[in-house]
Amino acid sequence: MCADALTLENARSLLGLTGPVSADGLATAFRAAVKAARPDAPGGDAEQFRRVIAAYRLLQAQTLALPAPAYARPFVQPPAPAPLLTMTPMQAISGGCIRVIVGARTLLVHAPPGVRTGDKIRLKRGAADGTDLLLPVLIRPADGLSVLGGDLFMTWAVPQRMMDDGGRIEIMTHAGLRSSWLVPDMVEPVRLRLKGLGLAARGNRPAGDLFVKLEASADLPSAAEDLLLRFTRVWTPERIAA
Secondary structure (H helix, E strand, O other): OOOOOOOHHHHHHHOOOOOOOEHHHHHHHHHHHHHHHOOOOOOOOHHHHHHHHHHHHHHHHOOOOEOOOHHHOOOOOOOOOOOOEEEOHHHHHHOEEEEEEEOOEEEEEEEOOOOOOOOEEEEOOOOOOOOOEEEEEEEOOEOOEEEEOOEEEEEEEEEHHHHHHOEEEEEEEOOEEEEEEEOOOOOOOEEEEEOOOOOOOEOOEOOOOEEEEEEEEOOOOOHHHHHHHHHHHHOOHHHHHO
16 A cells, blocks of 8 residues: 655645745744654654655755745846656665656666655756756655655555464565564554665665554455465465376
């Protein structure tokens, strides 16, 4: 299940913004919203906390914050903002060449593994005047993954019986199957932390982690049923006869 991608309108609503705002105003709105959503505070919510932070970073990346009201200074035509280098979480994990439109041109930009939202990648001679261009990075949710800082987030469905009784589960991650153990009657929402499976270390920033939110599903087979299905797929009549 993929986390909902934030639109600019959603981001402004999450921070309680209704009109133009300065950089200081954006920071003030963010501090108030993130304080209200803190998971360790009464009435806080971890998912809301994550979305508030993502909204703040999106508004920063889109350069919506204005330095001062126009009437308070002589009019100066602002420079056009640099195009965003929009990436998926998988592209941020592995890096590679990404297409970006700069003016009327479509260029290929090499992104190294582990870039984060808010990082800037230099595109040599990418500007119209032949100078270098700094492209701000924005990582949007895709393929069931979302990113916050260097950490990845995903959801995984498990049988309701497993949530009630506990046991060993296998989770298909971007890095392959990973196993974990559940204890009986865990309080929902259940979130597992798989260390080192986030974005790669970059500069002085360590590798991130993968956080998996477990969702109970009555439609999934039990552990015994799943084992039987695997046995049936492997031991076909032909193989038994051999």
